Amino acid sequence: MELINRVFGSRLGSKDDAKARLKLLLVHDQVDLSPAQLDSMKAEIIEVIGRYVEIDRDSVDFKLERSNGEIALVSNVPVRRVVARAV
């Protein structure tokens, strides 16, 4: 079965699992924030953005990523419309 899967290309090599797990693991090893702390950071940031623009809170994508040894907070926040505010 494995052979058939491989021939038809439906099975990814296990190295992709290794790489994905490592990337996540190393970010969390380095950042030293618990999942709960990350969630609360996410909630606060969304809250702040929400004061200025109306956002689609359910499709906010929010994660820590690492490339070339540098950690970045990568987020995609879909904006529905800019809220007009008197400053």
Next chain:
Amino acid sequence: MSECIVITSGKGGVGKTTTSANLSVSLAMMGHKVAVVDADIGLRNLDVILGLENRIVYDLVHVIEGECRLKQALIRDKRLENLFLLPAAQTRDKSAVNPEQMRKLVEQLKAEFDYVIIDCPAGIEQGFKNSIAGADKAIIVTTPEVSAIRDADRIIGLVEAAELPEPRLIINRFRQKMVDRGDMLNKDDILEILAIPLIGVVPDHEDIIVSANRGAPVAFDDTSVVGEAYRRIARRVSGEADVPFVALQPVGIWENVKRWMGLSAKAGVK
């Protein structure tokens, strides 16, 4: 100008001692005067890999505690007259030595030798701190596995925090066949994650076990592709630029036949 290089990894069993032995042998074969220090106090093994276990009288802790002179503890290799081993103590533990004492010891060695290679123990505690204390440079050994790469990343952070400049990476136990079928992280995957310069890729090969059985590091075997991988690492370490990597394809039947007939496998090494 002499240089002290620490061989480290975080995780145990990835090949630090084998790397230390073969790098030291290869540098000595190039004509450099080399001292290799076993810093794994309590679990010494470098003596066995080098086949020098029967000649130990004094060890690193004896030197540090002033029970003997440095020259009395250094064991001259039986094959290379410019290669010396400073063995670890077997009946003591890591707390027998502190980083300041190691720094002084390395200074003394550097006055006599071109290269001082330190075989660091696994872990990030006292033994690691002792090992990096006197080092000018670090080489990180990893294997293409999640646990080894995770620990390598941690060690790279610690080495950089200790202000050792730019650690370099050796990928050990590399299996091209598994990479080809997508079941092993390849060179680029690992470099993308660890983001330090690569100084060598060593194929996973039976020769390593055979050479450990005999106490004759594989770098002495000029027909071995693994030996060639180590010799090339030594050339890069000594500053030679653009040394090509060995071809990592598994050895085929024809190459085996040639080896049985005593012909060099170097012909197959690109």
